[in-house]
Amino acid sequence: MISKFTNLGILSSAMDFINFFLNLAVPPACLVMLAFAWPTLCFIRACERLYNTLYTMENMEDKxxxxxxxxxxxxxxxxxxxxxxxxxxxxxxxxxxxxxxxxxxxxxxxxxxxxxxxxxxxxxxxxxxxxxxxxxx
Missing domain, CATH: 3.40.50.720 (NAD(P)-binding Rossmann-like Domain)
Structure with a gap:
C-alpha cells in the first residue's frame, strides 16, 4: 500500500515538472509564432482581396x-x-x-x-x- 503512494508522489512530481515546463515554454513560443504568422496571414489576405478586386469581374448581364x-x-x-x-x-x-x-x-x-x-x-x-x-x- 505504501508503494502506491510513493509511485503517486513520483508521478505527481513528474506532472508538476511537465506543467512547470509547459507554463514556462508554451506562452513565449505561441507569442513568437503569432508574431510571425499573423502579419504573414494578413499580407496574404490583403493580396487576395487586391487580386479579387482587380481581376474578378462580376457578371452583370441581364441587369x-x-x-x-x-x-x-x-x-x-x-x-x-x-x-x-x-x-x-x-x-x-x-x-x-x-x-x-x-x-x-x-x-x-x-x-x-x-x-x-x-x-x-x-x-x-x-x-x-x-x-x-x-x-x-
Missing part, C-alpha cells in the same frame, strides 16, 4: 444599371466599367450631347444596350422620369 452624372468624370468611368461587365446602361446627365459619345464608347466596351436621358437629379420630376424609363427598359 440594368442607372448611372447619374455619366457625362464626365467618375460617372463616365463607372459607365465604362459596367459596360465591360456586360450590363445594360441607363446614362443620366444634364449634357445630352456628351452622353451620346459616352454611349457609343460604352457599346464598344461591351454594354448590351445603352439608353441616355438628359435629366437633372436635383429636379424631382426628372428623377421620376428616368426611374420610370429604367423600369420600362
Amino acid at each position: 440594368v444599371v442607372i448611372i447619374t452624372g455619366a457625362s464626365s468624370g467618375i460617372g463616365e468611368q463607372i459607365a465604362y466599367e459596367y459596360a465591360k461587365r456586360g450590363a445594360s446602361l441607363l446614362l443620366v446627365a444634364r449634357r445630352e450631347d456628351r452622353l451620346r459619345g459616352i454611349s457609343e464608347k460604352a457599346r464598344h466596351f461591351g454594354a448590351k444596350q445603352v439608353l441616355i436621358t438628359a435629366a437633372d437629379v436635383v429636379k424631382e420630376d426628372d428623377c421620376r422620369r428616368f426611374v420610370n424609363e429604367a423600369i420600362t427598359y
